Amino acid sequence: MxxxxxxxxxxxxxxxxxxxxxxxxISTPVAEEQRGLVDLQARSRHGSEIALDEQAGRVRRAVSALVGFPADQVVFQPNTSEGLLHTMFGLTGQIVLSAREYPSLPLAVTRASSALRVLDPVWMDPTYGAVTPALVQEHLTSSTTAVAVSAVDYRTGYLADLEGIRQVIGDRLLIVDAIQGLGVADLPWSLADVVMAGGQKWLRAGWGTGFLALSERAATELTPVFTGVAGSELALGGRYDQPVPVRAGAAAFQVANPDPIAQARLATAAEAVTAVxxxxxxxxxxxxxxxxxxxxxxxxxxxxxxxxxxxxxxxxxxxxxxxxxxxxxxxxxxxxxxxxxxxxxxxxxxxxxxxxxxxxxxxxxxxxxxxxxxx
CATH class of the missing domain: 3.90.1150.10 (Aspartate Aminotransferase, domain 1)
Structure with missing residues (x-):
């Protein structure tokens, strides 16, 4: 420890x-990790790509230890917004959220709603940005399939009661934007079905780092609309001249091969938080x-x-x-x-x-x- x-x-x-x-x-260990891998990438000796390739598994394990989701249900993302867009474009039904959230969340919802017409937002207007269990309960209907909330409100610093919200929404999907709380607030992340965050704030891993973590139910119910080569079976090997299915679970929510140095920065930061x-x-x-x-x-x-x-x-x-x-x-x-x-x-x-x-x-x-x- x-x-x-x-x-x-x-x-x-x-x-x-x-x-x-x-x-x-960013922390000194994160900066040193980046410098070491940049030097490795610049020299590109025979076999050096192994150390870069290893960062994908490393970052999944590091995030898993931090949020309590299985490592195979964690996928690296370059930022919170991409995780939100993957989630909202993959969701159907009615979603309850605050109109005062940081714009990344409302924008992802409104873009998905207007583009695919299968997502119906119900807007809350909380006092001072406080999304409370009681407020959420007031806006639930029989058509509600998901509730989205920020773990910490970016304007007011209000810390969401995730346990209370989970109790009032029952088996509906709970989607949490964790960027203002992860690594600094002791919250029960595993109560959520979807958790995403960027690493440039409290994790102190720098820009270009983030993740999307899904529960088993979310991995089954969300449709991976934006899937590229990295999110398809091609990433596991196979012919490029034939149609291939998407990968199973969270791995499907990828577009392109991520930056291994960014993965290493996030892994280093998450490992340090877990260690203390x-x-x-x-x-x-x-x-x-x-x-x-x-x-x-x-x-x-x-x-x-x-x-x-x-x-x-x-x-x-x-x-x-x-x-x-x-x-x-x-x-x-x-x-x-x-x-x-x-x-x-x-x-x-x-x-x-x-x-x-x-x-x-x-x-x-x-x-x-x-x-x-x-x-």
Whole structure:
């Protein structure tokens, strides 16, 4: 096992970075893994392709250990959006989802609905982005076949109650966009039928990395509409001049051969998270999120995200008076604090690599803001 301090020491991001919900700077082991395989690929000695080919199985095993799905029901994807599109184009019936989800999810649903006309979206309008079991239950009908939800809402940081949602939807498919929670929130992923995520945020594996994991039922019920050579029996060998069927299970949801170096980056990151354990990471992040809230309170900056640890992961959202937003943004810039400013809010997101220096920089920025504001 790896200690949380050893895990945190594996990152080299600069102090003042509080934007992990946008992009998590890759770890030193991930960077080293990439450099080693790039060098191998550049030299291309006889037999070197073996190490590259091995990454497909490695990444499936690493993701399997992280989310609790069998390795043969996990398939690498270059991003969350591709996993969502595979899922929604393969789905039929009525799907319940929030209109306030990150656009990748609603866009995948509306594109599939308008193109194939076999998917019927039912839209929820949750208060502050909170998709609760009660809200889901209100929108279920006898025609509902699936419910889709983000594990963590990207605007508010609200942590979905997957157990409660599973209880109210029964045997309908539960589809979870896990990108804002995987690796930082201790959630029962195996309760879902479909889980997809990119690795560029909390897993800190960089862009071009992701996966799609399916339950046995989802693998049976979803139609692999977009299947290329990698998702067909040709990938297992055979003649190229004859029609071939798609592969069984999650493997069918592939278009082309993936980048083995991207697979290695995701595998390295997932292995590191598993080695330290998500509960340890979640506890460290929860402590840091509480520090963010305390600093905001000291500066009298309103916190719009939940203060309840059971309802949040690593995201804390500030909502100053509209006339003060520019002043707060300038204070962050002047003190080297990186965050996401959107509409009327400032989203701070923290991870294990945020040390005391980072929090000192944030405190200085908030103090500067307070001295510049006239009440």
């Amino acid at each position: 790896t200690t949380i301090d050893e895990f945190a020491a594996g990152f080299a991001d600069e102090p003042g970075y509080f934007d992990f919900a946008k992009y998590g700077p 354990g998500v509960p340890a990471i979640a506890a460290a992040v929860a402590e840091r999120a509480s520090r963010l809230i305390d600093l905001a309170d000291e500066a009298a900056v309103p916190v719009m995200s939940s203060r309840d640890e059971a309802e949040r992961a690593g995201i804390v959202v500030l909502q100053p008076e509209p006339a003060q937003l520019t002043t707060l943004t300038a204070a962050f810039i002047n003190h080297g604090v990186t965050a996401t400013v959107r509409d009327t809010t400032v989203r701070l997101s923290t991870h294990v690599s945020n040390d005391d220096e980072s929090f000192d920089m944030l405190r200085a920025a908030l103090t500067s803001f307070g001295s510049a504001v006239t009440y």
